[in-house]
Amino acid sequence: MARGQIQIKRIENQTNRQVTYSKRRNGLFKKAQELTVLCDAKVSIIMISSTQKLHEYISPSSTIKQLFDQYQMAVGVDLWRSQYEKMQLQLNKLKDVNRNLKWEIRRRIGESVNDMGYDETVNLIEEIHNSLQVIRERKYKVINNQIETGKKKLRNVEDIHRSLLLEFDIERQDDPHYALVENEGDYNSVIGFTNGGQQIVALRLPTNHHPYLPSGEGSGRRATFDLLD
Structure with a gap:
């Protein structure tokens, strides 16, 4: 039974259209390759699908520019002048x-x-x-x-200051060995804070120190001193 002739018109179904394009493109490129090998011809094919995809075949021994230059020489036109x-x-x-x-x-x-x-x-x-x-x-x-930005940084510094003061007060309540001292020496730990522009350091005295106990409260020597920047 002979095959019926296919009517040449646009394929409405998008999937079928893409499948047909892919098959016929491959067939066309195969024929172009055969012409290049059998007849020593220089063949160039440029195809753009309905989805704007570019497909091209160029004879292995040629380039697009060479083919266009040969075309211009053959037909006597300058394709690049207008551009x-x-x-x-x-x-x-x-x-x-x-x-x-x-x-x-x-x-x-x-x-x-x-x-x-x-x-x-x-x-x-x-x-x-x-x-x-x-x-x-x-x-x-x-x-x-x-x-x-400077105000935000200042607020952050103030928050740190309040946090240090609160931490110092908590440490003094929890551990009576923390107090304010004025003499240098070997101390177990240090807490620093600022009071009205004056920098104060609280140091935890070792057990062998015998600080002055003011009013019978605490076990550390109470004093303040400025820190050098």
């Missing part, structure tokens, strides 16, 4: 933009102003004034951020 002209126009536009920007920069720093009229000078002054206003606002914002 080159477009790129040249774009380059000239960019050069003009760059030239104008340099001219504006020179004027804003006080150069190339001799050829300016009154209206241009007034406009330039206004533009510079507006720019300075924006810069000042940015400066004030940065300063405010730095102040807020």
Whole structure:
């Protein structure tokens, strides 16, 4: 039974369309490879699927550029001229933009102003004034951020200070060997804190020390001394 002729039209089912594309693409590339080997031909095929995927076959002994150069020589056309002209126009536009920007920069720093009229000078002054206003606002914002950051750091230091004072009070209540001393010596442990701008250190005395016991409370010598920075 002979196979029926397939009507050539777009396949509506997307899955079937992709399967057909893949099979026929492989078949086409296989034929191109056979032509390259059997006939010593230079073959190039570029295919883009409906999903924008690029597939290409190029004879192993050739490159895309070589094939395009040979095509131009064969048909007598220049495929790159129009693209080159477009790129040249774009380059000239960019050069003009760059030239104008340099001219504006020179004027804003006080150069190339001799050829300016009154209206241009007034406009330039206004533009510079507006720019300075924006810069000042940015400066004030940065300063405010730095102040807020400093306040946060100060609050953290104050929290640490309160924590140290609380820890010191707890240690004095739990262990009567902790007190404030004024003489140097060998101490078992140290607690430091700040009191009204004065730095104070609490040291735990060893058992062989016999500190003065004020009012019959505690077992440490009570005194304060400043610490050197």
